[in-house]
Amino acid sequence: MNVRPISGASVDARRRTGTTATGRRGLPVLIAGVLLMAVTACGGSGSEPGSTDGKGKDSSTQQSKQSEAAVTIAPEDGARSVGTSGALKIGAAKGKLTEVVVKDAKGARVDGEITGGGTGWTPSTHLALATKYTVHAVAKDAAGREAAEDSSFTTLTPKNTFIGYFTPEDGSTVGVGMPFSLRFTRGITHPEDVEKAIGITTEPAVDVEGHWFGNDRLDFRPEKYWKAGTKVTVRLDLDGVEGRPGVYGKQTKTVKFTVGRNQVSVVDAKKHTMKVTQDGKVIRTVPVTTGKPGYDTWNGQMVMSEKLTVTRMNGETVGYGGEYDIKDVPHAIRLTNSGTFIHGNYWGGGAFGNYNASHGCVGLRDARGGHDTSTPASWFFNHSLIGDVVVVKNSDDRTVDPDNGLNGWNMSWEKWTA
Numbered sequence: 001m002n003v004r005p006i007s008g009a010s011v012d013a014r015r016r017t018g019t020t021a022t023g024r025r026g027l028p029v030l031i032a033g034v035l036l037m038a039v040t041a042c043g044g045s046g047s048e049p050g051s052t053d054g055k056g057k058d059s060s061t062q063q064s065k066q067s068e069a070a071v072t073i074a075p076e077d078g079a080r081s082v083g084t085s086g087a088l089k090i091g092a093a094k095g096k097l098t099e100v101v102v103k104d105a106k107g108a109r110v111d112g113e114i115t116g117g118g119t120g121w122t123p124s125t126h127l128a129l130a131t132k133y134t135v136h137a138v139a140k141d142a143a144g145r146e147a148a149e150d151s152s153f154t155t156l157t158p159k160n161t162f163i164g165y166f167t168p169e170d171g172s173t174v175g176v177g178m179p180f181s182l183r184f185t186r187g188i189t190h191p192e193d194v195e196k197a198i199g200i201t202t203e204p205a206v207d208v209e210g211h212w213f214g215n216d217r218l219d220f221r222p223e224k225y226w227k228a229g230t231k232v233t234v235r236l237d238l239d240g241v242e243g244r245p246g247v248y249g250k251q252t253k254t255v256k257f258t259v260g261r262n263q264v265s266v267v268d269a270k271k272h273t274m275k276v277t278q279d280g281k282v283i284r285t286v287p288v289t290t291g292k293p294g295y296d297t298w299n300g301q302m303v304m305s306e307k308l309t310v311t312r313m314n315g316e317t318v319g320y321g322g323e324y325d326i327k328d329v330p331h332a333i334r335l336t337n338s339g340t341f342i343h344g345n346y347w348g349g350g351a352f353g354n355y356n357a358s359h360g361c362v363g364l365r366d367a368r369g370g371h372d373t374s375t376p377a378s379w380f381f382n383h384s385l386i387g388d389v390v391v392v393k394n395s396d397d398r399t400v401d402p403d404n405g406l407n408g409w410n411m412s413w414e415k416w417t418a
Contacts, residue, residue, distance in 0.1 A: 067145035069095025071137045077151040084129060084155050084240035084248065085193070090121040092139035095147065097121055099138040104131050126197070128240045129248055130157040155240065161250040162186035162243050164218075164236065167305070167406075168386060170255045176225040176262045177303040178387025179406050180234055180255075187215040189244040194218070197249070199235040206230070211416045213403040223413045225389070228279065230259040263388045265380075267342075267362055269297060269395040272353045274362070276380065286376045287353025289345070291360040295320075296397035298340060298360070303406040304388045306334035307381065310370060313341075320359055330370030331381035335362075335390060336405040342390055344370055344377030352376075362390070 074089040075082050082088075090100055096118025102110040110133070112123040118139070127133065135151045164182035168174045180200065188194050191212055200208045200220055204227065210220045226232075233256050238249030267274045269290045276284045291297040311332045315323040318339035331344035344366025351357040352365045366377035373382070389409070402411040 065145070067095065067139075067141045067147040068143075069093070069139040069141040069145070069147040071097070071139050071147055071149040073135050073137060073149055073151045075153045077153070079153040081156040082127075082153045084127040085242060088123055088127065088133075088135075090135065090137050092119055092137075095139040095141040097137060097139045098146075099136070101136045103134050104128065105133075125237065126193070126240045127155050128252075129155055129250060131155050158246065158248040160186075160247040162188075162238075162247055163249065163251045164238065166234075166236075166255060168255075168257050170253075170257070172257045173260045173385065174257055175304065175385040175387030175389060176228060176259055176264070177301070177389035177406070177409060178226070178257075178259070179219045179221040179303070179408055180232070180257075181219045181406055182217065184216045184218070184243065186243060186247050188212075188218075189215065190242060191215070191218075193241050194238065194243050194249070197237045197241045199237070201233045201235075203231045209417045211408060211411070217403070219406070219408050221408055221416070225262070225264075225409075226259040228259060228262045232257050232259070259387075260385050263384065265388070265390045267297075267390060267392045269356065269392060271394070272355065274364075274390075276383070284379070286364060286380060289348055289351040289354075289358055289363045290356045290392070290395060291358050291397070292356045293396070295359045296356075297358070297362060297392050297395045298336065298397055298400035298404075299392050299395045300399040301407060301409040302335035302340065302390050302392065302400060303409070304333050304335065304342075304384060304386050304390065305406050307384070307386060308332045308334075309381075313343075315359065318359075324359065328369065330366050330368070331364075331377040333381065333384060334405070336400060336407065338404050340400075340405075342380075344375065344381070362392070 070093045072091045075087055097114050100112065100114065100121040102112065102123065110123050110127065111125060112121055114121050132152060132154045136148070138146055138148045140146050162185045164184050166180065166182045168178055195210050195218065202208060206222045208220050208222050210218050212218050233254065236251055236253045238251040241249040243249055261278055263276065263278050265274050265276045267288060267290065272288055274286045274288045275282050276286065309331065311329050312327045313329045314325045315321055329343050332341045333343065334341055340360055342362040342364070345363035346366050346368040348357060348363055348365065352363070364377035364380055366375045370378060372378060399410055400407050402408045408416065
């Protein structure tokens with residue numbers, strides 16, 4: 001019986017093996033051949049050394065290595081009770097930082113800058129208290145390959161805190177002598193850090209500098225009185241500032257105020273008069289009485305810090321024993337913390353414009369109860385703003401201390417900024 005080959009493939013197999021293509025012995029040869037062709041046609045690993053990827057590049061040297069750059073983030077991921085200053089540090093080794101994003105839980109970014117030619121990143125401000133932050137940092141190595149790290153941490157919740165009570169109030173209109181004054185609830189031993197956290201901008205722009213009175217009061221003012229119409233914005237970013245060891249600020253607030261018309265009143269203790277000027281022009285001359293001998297009124301520039309329609313004045317509160325106790329002093333405007341006022345006086349008789357009869361205050365003729373709007377005291381009270389300036393001259397006493405009230409204008413600009 002004659003047998004014919006069933007395919008060319010089986011003929012080749014028969015010739016190589018000496019067997020026929022009949023029966024089951026020839027079938028495995030066909031299947032193996034087909035599988036071999038499929039593997040070499042589809043498998044990516046079938047390229048031999050020296051073959052290319054179609055772009056002229058050796059396929060065995062394509063970018064398969066990881067970036068050599070290493071990003072470091074301190075504090076470690078998940079850390080708690082982290083300090084608000086100095087603890088956040090981001091760096092890169094064997095590469096340069098190209099992107100750093102630090103955000104709080106509300107998505108607000110922390111400003112900072114890449115330093116050391118890309119080897120580090122430094123925040124430009126302190127962090128807030130009891131706040132969770134996330135960090136995303138990217139660096140590139142010399143070959144341009146990126147490495148990234150992500151982390152999160154939570155800042156500390158302190159046991160001891162401080163705030164600053166301030167004047168003037170937000171939204172107020174004030175006189176040209178009004179400083180922005182802060183009194184802190186704790187003594188500050190890191191004044192530079194606290195002052196750095198307070199930003200003041202003005203329109204029109206003017207240089208504003210701060211001055212410390214002791215360790216719990218910080219006042220800001222320009223070199224000369226504010227220009228009428230100036231708009232002032234103060235940003236308090238004290239949350240997280242370590243004002244003294246273990247004591248942190250917890251205050252974040254924006255305060256805005258506007259400077260009104262320019263009113264400066266000059267009291268002459270010898271002539272017993274006060275000239276009220278607005279924008280440099282005298283609008284009224286008022287007869288006054290100042291401190292009698294032994295109780296002379298301070299000389300110097302004094303800023304109105306409080307207005308009281310009626311108040312009680314008791315000599316015991318200012319070291320004058322029981323010399324006076326007047327329960328209904330009308331139209332009283334405070335000039336110093338030590339008790340100097342410019343106020344209405346209904347008991348002075350003929351002193352106004354003639355002689356000095358007070359215990360150190362500046363008195364203007366008034367009616368008891370202050371209901372007569374035609375009196376000099378009533379007129380002056382109604383034409384005055386917190387922050388207006390009263391200048392006393394020719395008194396036999398010395399110049400008022402700069403920290404006795406809002407009276408830093410009695411300090412030279414050189415001393416103020418020293």
